[in-house]
Amino acid sequence: MAKNHVHTAFSLTEDNGNVRKFVAGEEVPRELVDHWYVKLHTGEAPTVDPGAEAAADELLAELEAKAKALDEREKALQDSQGILGSIREEQNAKALALSEREKAADQREADLNARAEVLDGREVAIANREKAAEAAGKDANQQGRRQGK
Known part of the structure; x- marks a missing residue:
């Protein structure tokens, strides 16, 4: 399962200077999943019973x-x-x-x-x-x- 589910809201400043804000429950785009700061705030999406x-x-x-x-x-x-x-x-x-x-x-x-x-x-x-x-x-x-x- 992909670990791109945001569990804690955060802001990420990209290399080009753009600031992207992510809220809890949101999915992070695949191209950012491997970023070290993104990994601190994401994980697997909770399973739904x-x-x-x-x-x-x-x-x-x-x-x-x-x-x-x-x-x-x-x-x-x-x-x-x-x-x-x-x-x-x-x-x-x-x-x-x-x-x-x-x-x-x-x-x-x-x-x-x-x-x-x-x-x-x-x-x-x-x-x-x-x-x-x-x-x-x-x-x-x-x-x-x-x-x-």
Whole structure:
């Protein structure tokens, strides 16, 4: 059997300066087989077991089935991501609406507190007027009693 099967990739510079690159699994041309550097990187081609091809076909079929399953999972994940994106947008819109409601409630509370302060001030003023009126009435009664004596 010819020993021109490349088992390790290499580059060979020929006498004319041309650089030839060889990759593993490639066959070297017969005119270069006897070159000392080529011999370091070549050997007999591996023998192929007839059962290996059937096993390779089985493995290939298994890999194709797994690739199909992965594609289906990827599509399911993309669908789930789309659904999650929609839910996220919906939740963000709800959070924004809730934030606006909270701001409005805070403003209403501030307005009510301001009104309460105004009303408290009015109540104090009314209470002061009532006390003053009551005091004035007592003074008038006492002066009337003094004058009537």
